[in-house]
Amino acid sequence: MAASFSGLITPIEPGRSTHPASIATASAPASHAVYANAARRLEAAIASSCGSQHAVNEDAHSALDGSGRLFVVADGVGGGAMAQTASRLLVAHLHAALDAEPIDAARVAAAMLGADREIAAAIARVTDRPGAATVALCAPIDAAASHWLVAWVGDCRVYRWSPRGSGPLELLTRDDTFGHLGEAAPPGGSPNDPARMVGNGATSGANSAVHGLGRHGVLALCSDGVHKHLDGADWSRVLAAPLPLAQRARALVALARSRGSVDDATVLLLHRADPGARDPRWNQRDRERLDSESTGGRQP
Secondary structure (H helix, E strand, O other), X not given: OOOOOOOOOOOOOOOOOXXXXXXXXXXXXXXEEEEEOOOOEEEEEXXXXXXXXXXXXXXXXXXXXXXXXOEEEXXXXXXXXXXXXXXXXXXXXXXXXXXXXXXXXXXXXXHHHHHHHHHHHHHHOOOOOOOOEEEEEEEEOOOOOOEEEEEEEOOOEEEEEOOOOOOOOEEOOOOOEHHHHOOOOOOOOOOOOEOOOEOOOOOXXXXXXXXXXXXXXEEEEEOHHHHOOOOHHHHHHHHHOOOOHHHHHHHHHHHHHHOOOOOOEEEEEEEEEOOOOOOOOOOHHHHHHHHHHHOOOOOO
């Protein structure tokens, strides 16, 4: 990005708070939807959990009651003002700006800048402190959902997984951290903190790229409360399990918790199947095995 952001006051990720640890294990039920037509069957599932760092979940995500043209995960930046408000406004603004028309990189960039202004104005009406959110989104750009626009600002991520042995899990985004961008972190910050975000002027639009998605492939959008605690083998094992998509989303969040995640954690999974395909078969033994791995052998 060509713009200069050296004068920004950037929220800094806080250390672990003293909120009760039991909050970190509380997870909302995964939601699920299927978007089907003559050309495609697209299945979506979301799981999100509030971590012990926050009294409320500061992640936000698309509801699965829309057209299936846009899927978003946003993460309110810890240490900033009104982080939950920032993430929810960001998701709402992107859907309002992008749902009605075909999506391309220029429209996404313009929508991000519009969201940046809207979030900044909403926070300024309440406090002088800066606040913002990071975000990742995916949108199918053809009728078969075989090609997707992937866009992001900050350190929410998008992965692609295929069951057909085409290689390991693929990371489709690159975190906008101070370290990756070759910029100095502000005092008290880390090279691994996000340097780009939406809501405090720290973006000039969005990173974007177009990627293919094969039959039975999966796109996974997530916040850093998940991806900082799972490696490629973890993702592949859970995504390959013969379980409903919503169960796999929930298992990924639970596994991140078992690996020490105390941040808010959100996963949105998108599975492309053959038109008219039925849900994959699964059995109780598979579910119990995955639940046991996700909880370190403890009962959920």
